[in-house]
Amino acid sequence: GAVVSQHPSWVICKSGTSVKIECRSLDFQATTMFWYRQFPKQSLMLMATSNEGSKATYEQGVEKDKFLINHASLTLSTLTVTSAHPEDSSFYICSAITILAGANTDTQYFGPGTRLTVL
Amino acid sequence: QKEVEQNSGPLSVPEGAIASLNCTYSDRVSQSFFWYRQYSGKSPELIMSIYSNGDKEDGRFTAQLNKASQYVSLLIRDSQPSDSATYLCAVNIAGGSYIPTFGRGTSLIVHP
Numbered sequence: 001g002a003v004v005s006q007h008p009s010w011v012i013c014k015s016g017t018s019v020k021i022e023c024r025s026l027d028f029q030a031t032t033m034f035w036y037r038q039f040p041k042q043s044l045m046l047m048a049t050s051n052e053g054s055k056a057t058y059e060q061g062v063e064k065d066k067f068l069i070n071h072a073s074l075t076l077s078t079l080t081v082t083s084a085h086p087e088d089s090s091f092y093i094c095s096a097i098t099i100l101a102g103a104n105t106d107t108q109y110f111g112p113g114t115r116l117t118v119l
Numbered sequence: 120q121k122e123v124e125q126n127s128g129p130l131s132v133p134e135g136a137i138a139s140l141n142c143t144y145s146d147r148v149s150q151s152f153f154w155y156r157q158y159s160g161k162s163p164e165l166i167m168s169i170y171s172n173g174d175k176e177d178g179r180f181t182a183q184l185n186k187a188s189q190y191v192s193l194l195i196r197d198s199q200p201s202d203s204a205t206y207l208c209a210v211n212i213a214g215g216s217y218i219p220t221f222g223r224g225t226s227l228i229v230h231p
């Protein structure tokens with residue numbers, strides 16, 4: 001399979017500060033990565049699609065100036081939550097797509113997630 | 120707009136039984152189908168993928184795809200308490216830009 005890592009796995013920050021979350025594809029190159037957010041007992045919510053070398057595509061209702069995404073290399077995408085507030089506390093999950101040997105389409109693999117708590 | 124529908128459950132089955140999870144999708148051009156398992160507090164992990172009509176088996180898991188009826192299902196044989204999780208169905212269109220569409224997930228509880 002394909003391995004996606006995230007760092008940090010959890011972070012606690014004060015209101016008004018910014019937090020950066022890294023997502024890395026460890027054994028493959030990913031031109032496209034995705035960022036999701038999940039609140040407790042709710043379903044995954046796609047926030048944005050991150051494309052290497054170009055601007056991210058944000059889903060409706062997601063503030064691009066608040067959630068800054070940078071995909072500077074084929075193995076790294078970062079999500080920066082700027083001026084975080086308690087309502088931004090959530091579980092942030094990234095994923096990357098790749099085509100494995102024998103498959104005929106892209107398959108999405110998820111990172112382990114980052115739990116953000118804003119005090 | 121593409122839609123993927125799943126019964127939110129919870130689906131409760133006794134240990135050792137077969138758990139049957141179902142998913143329907145609205146986009147007829149969908150060609151790739153995936154099942155993910157998500158434990159509480161964890162991220163989703165891929166269980167199975169299926170692309171052709173029929174059954175695909177992997178250990179205790181069997182994915183079933185019926186494109187004419189636009190449904191895909193996941194059977195878990197000999198269910199174990201450790202199978203208790205939320206199961207997410209995902210579909211995408213082969214070729215072109217990849218746009219993932221997930222169902223809301225079905226909660227499965229396997230009780231001893």
